[in-house]
Amino acid sequence: MLVKIHKQQGKSIIAICDKELIGQNYEENNLQLDLTSDFYKGEEKTVEHIADVLRNCDIINLVGKKSIQLGLKEGILTDDEIKTIQGVPHAQVVLID
Numbered sequence: 107m108l109v110k111i112h113k114q115q116g117k118s119i120i121a122i123c124d125k126e127l128i129g130q131n132y133e134e135n136n137l138q139l140d141l142t143s144d145f146y147k148g149e150e151k152t153v154e155h156i157a158d159v160l161r162n163c164d165i166i167n168l169v170g171k172k173s174i175q176l177g178l179k180e181g182i183l184t185d186d187e188i189k190t191i192q193g194v195p196h197a198q199v200v201l202i203d
Contacts, residue, residue, distance in 0.1 A: 107173055109156050110148025111163075117202065118163040121146045122156060122177075124170025132192040139191045141169065169196040 108128065112119040123146040132139040146169065151159075153176060160166060160180050168177045174195045177183045187197045 107151065107153070107156055107170070107176070108146065108148040109151050109159055110144075110146060111159065112145070117165065119165045119167070120159055120163040121148060121167045122160075122169070122173045123148070124172045125150060127170050127194065132194050134191045137189075137191050139169065139194060139196055164200070164202045166199045166201065167196070168199070169194065171195060 108123050108125050110121045112121065123141060127141050128147060130141050156176060157180055160177065160182055166177070166182060168174050168183070174188055174197060177197060177199070178185070182201065183197050183199050187199060188195050189197065
């Protein structure tokens with residue numbers, strides 16, 4: 107998995123994506139999942155490292171089966187928050203109080 111940390115207005119926005127999906131663009135029913143931009147092009151990290159990052163951020167974007175599975179395992183999202191475009195699961199989670 108790849109992880110990229112974005113800082114904006116004092117908040118941490120984390121993009122986590124299954125490595126094999128980078129560079130792809132998915133469209134379905136007027137929805138688009140664009141993985142060609144730099145937003146998701148992060149560094150490959152261990153599951154342990156990414157899990158630690160998930161626990162210390164404000165907004166999370168997860169794309170791909172492995173990334174979503176980690177989010178579920180860490181308890182930061184539920185099945186109801188997962189959307190699918192062309193069979194690719196993704197979720198956006200806001201953890202800001």
